[in-house]
Amino acid sequence: MHSPLALVRDPAAEAAALSAHQGTHFVHDGSRSNESFDTLEHLVGVNLARLRAERQLSLDALARASGVSRAMLAQIESARSVPSIKVLCKVAAALKVSVSAFLRRHALNGFEHLPADRAARVVSADGRYSARSLYPDAEPAAAEFHELRIAPLHTEPGTRRAPGTTVNLVVSEGTLEVSVHEQRQLLATGDAIVFDADQPYSLRNPGDTEARAFRVTLNAETPPRWDVPPETLRHAAERVADAGR
Template sequence: MANERTDRLQYDLSKIGTRLRALRRERSWTLEDLAERTGLSRAYLSRMEGGERQPSLSALSEVAHAYGISFSSLFVPEPEVQNGVIVRGRDAAVQRGRGLLYSRLSTSDWAFNLQPMQVVVPAERDEGEALYHHEGEQWLYVLSGKLGLNLSGEDSVLEPGDAAHFDADQQHRLTALDGRDAEIILVACAVPYLLLRSYL
């Protein structure tokens, strides 16, 4: 387990380093140029770009400020022209995955850290007994029906108006109870949570 976490952190650091180097080269800056603008040493910046150093949040903040971009844009590109996203109900196509029916409530999940969805958990779910886990965290709110939530083997029953917030890296399962579909709003959090969690 420790080796897996180390490998995962090294992979994340490598991706961040590649992104930082690309941002600097887009501006035709040298490491010395960036060091002068951030107050960080050239050697420190070089190790950050090479994925050899776990950067502090303050260092990343200084780099983002020097580039004139948001903190989250150190991890993913900013949209070229977009102040926000509006999704009309008629445009939210229903998709199926892992036995669930869901509609994305944002069209730019690559540009933001939150991925909101309206989800229907069918009463007769094909993969109802399967447990899942993945990076990030999830928050959900029950709109209708009765929802069974299993977190690492512990079962809870949620009714309309109830909410849950959990680390999605633990085993979890959603089940519709009482023979009726359950409808929920689910919000998943993506990068940069992956990096932030490595500091906790």
Template sequence: MTDLEQLTQALARNLKRWRTERHFTLDALAARAGVSRGMIIQIEQARTNPSVGTTVKLADALGVSITTLLDRDRGPRVRVVGPGEGVRMWSTEAGSVTTMLVGDDRRGPFEMWSYRLEPGEGTDSDAHPPGTVEMLHVTAGELTLVVADRRHALPAGAAAVFEADVPHGYHNDGPEPAEMTLAVTIPPVP
């Protein structure tokens, strides 16, 4: 089974499990997430591999991390994710890539990501639930952080923290690849 097939199967199984545990009907989850009922059915039947944006909306609506939706099995107290074992969520032909390194949802979703953005590329995110905070550290190149249409230039070595309940994005406007590590914490669903 390929990585994509394993990812699709894990997402199907976990989405249905978490929707059932939250006592959400298909219609209720669709309304909370802003994702069509038909799309949720296709995901739960492992007939489609949704976009990162759709996966984030579903995770936010369920009050779990993306890691929880994609996790094959919940591990012991210490879980080591080896080099190359993170879940690739987004990539481009030019070489930009976003990888979820590790995450947990025992005290509300908490995720760690790595990003590599080639010159001229970037990615944008919809607003997350109120109380969501993102922290990032630029490790190479220069990153342009956009939060609510305001641009912030961050050189290698810089770090930032912001409330992510507004549209935001990460872009590389420079001539060299930009790399960063990102941590996201989302408050639990009441």
């Protein structure tokens, strides 16, 4: 039986999330607007300045270590220029970090603490199922990480996601029965399963104690070739129709 879910949040967590992201606007509609590029410039610049400050390096010192000019580094930090991947690789090597460190939306200290008592939780109406976010969920993410708790003999239907979405689940305590379409798989403590999340599935705890599991959801990415304007598709269809006459 489907159980309605409610989102439970701590007001302090909401305030902290808002404060952490205040002043920065991220675009998620897939558009390639100037605003999205401005955001990227700002994000890279802030992270470069933070990483350089943490290592107590001057612009001149980082320029010597990376082979990137002082002027270019200053432009990047002031969000006046988006560096190429080649430039970022040189700077990352000098700072001994991954290139992806420049694209993180973490707090200024380089990480984001997620206290358990402030985490966002999705709880079923009867309280027999809950999912706790283990990742910053203020922004859309390519991967989602949740801790699940399922009461004895409770069945929780899964939410179908877009085609291409994958779920990787591991049981940390108890047992779980995962049903995907008509197939069922019983998982003991330590067992894991991977399945496509665009199909009907459910999680059932057949035991007499609470079951816990960790779920990683890898969200689908739409290939660029799918992002085709409607008028382009219409023109293509017209050309095919003309060719067949």
